[in-house]
Amino acid sequence: xxxxxILTSRKKARRLLEIALVKKPLQPLVLDLTLVNLIWxxxxxxxxEAAVHSQAITEELVKKSKQxxxxxxxxxxxxxxGWVLIxxxxxxxxxxxEEKRKFYKLEKLFSQAKKVRFxxx
Numbered sequence: 001x002x003x004x005x006i007l008t009s010r011k012k013a014r015r016l017l018e019i020a021l022v023k024k025p026l027q028p029l030v031l032d033l034t035l036v037n038l039i040w041x042x043x044x045x046x047x048x049e050a051a052v053h054s055q056a057i058t059e060e061l062v063k064k065s066k067q068x069x070x071x072x073x074x075x076x077x078x079x080x081x082g083w084v085l086i087x088x089x090x091x092x093x094x095x096x097x098e099e100k101r102k103f104y105k106l107e108k109l110f111s112q113a114k115k116v117r118f119x120x121x
Contacts, residue, residue: 009041009090012070014118016093017044019064023057025095031113040092043110047101051079054095058084061093
């Protein structure tokens with residue numbers, strides 16, 4: 001019998017953040033949207049220092065996602081514009097430049113969402 005590994009949205013969000021942290025994004029934040037949003041269960045928001053940093057984070061996430069079997073619904077990338085969205089169906093991963101993160105203010109837009117803290121070894 002083949003066992004299928006099904007991750008909860010929370011465990012997936014944790015693993016995705018862990019993958020991204022290898023590339024050292026700034027100000028990582030995870031928001032639990034389960035009671036606030038009908039589309040995603042979790043938002044992960046990080047800040048990249050430059051377009052090349054954003055690209056490196058994105059490439060790492062995409063590569064590891066394929067290896068670990070995480071399905072990606074779509075990617076919206078505007079490295080020069082300062083924002084990347086990787087949609088994992090139940091988890092949305094946002095990579096912003098500092099300027100765009102301040103402009104979009106997702107933390108304030110979803111202020112009712114619970115902030116999640118993960119501990120990594």
